[in-house]
Amino acid sequence: MENQYIRLIPAEPSLAEQVVDYYKRNRAFLETFEPVRSEGFFTLEYQQTALKREMADYEAKTAFRFYIILQEEPSKIIGAIGLNNVVWGAFCSAFLGYKLDKDYVGNGYMSMAVEMITRYAFEELGLHRIEANVMPKNKASLRVLEKNQYMNEGLSKYYLNINGVWEDHIHMVKINYAMH
Numbered sequence: 001m002e003n004q005y006i007r008l009i010p011a012e013p014s015l016a017e018q019v020v021d022y023y024k025r026n027r028a029f030l031e032t033f034e035p036v037r038s039e040g041f042f043t044l045e046y047q048q049t050a051l052k053r054e055m056a057d058y059e060a061k062t063a064f065r066f067y068i069i070l071q072e073e074p075s076k077i078i079g080a081i082g083l084n085n086v087v088w089g090a091f092c093s094a095f096l097g098y099k100l101d102k103d104y105v106g107n108g109y110m111s112m113a114v115e116m117i118t119r120y121a122f123e124e125l126g127l128h129r130i131e132a133n134v135m136p137k138n139k140a141s142l143r144v145l146e147k148n149q150y151m152n153e154g155l156s157k158y159y160l161n162i163n164g165v166w167e168d169h170i171h172m173v174k175i176n177y178a179m180h
Helices: 013-025 027-031 044-060 109-125 139-147
Strands: 006-010 064-070 073-087 093-100 129-134 151-162 165-175
Touching: 006 073, 006 109, 013 027, 013 044, 013 064, 013 073, 044 064, 064 109, 073 109, 093 109, 109 139, 129 139, 129 151, 139 165
Parallel strands: 093 129
Antiparallel strands: 006 064, 064 073, 073 093, 129 165, 151 165
């Protein structure tokens, strides 16, 4: 998936060095938004194993993870986006997750990536519903979802453990009305 600015590339082990570089560059920035990470998380071995798991999940159609690169900087990962915990059958739903390099925030890249993966989820995969959960203080992320017509379905109290604290999250949803 791509446009004139960014490309979403699927997980593969050859990306491990770029993924480690991304996480090391953004370690402090991401702490505010993610679970506590062990030192091992920032190693090549850990990320190679994670990328292999992401590939297996893709094949099993339980998760679809992509890495974001700029068209003008194809060897540098600037973020990640994925459809996680995909449930098929009557539910036909997934959770959307994403993160962006601190130095690229505010340029519209994540809004583009969310638009691309939402279209992929609905048109290619045939999902009915995508859910995204965002901490109320993460105004930039909420704005990305609002720009992509995700709707606020309410507040989930103490929803996820982020950086050692159980944080409330706003439950944002987009429904594939073409399936009705």
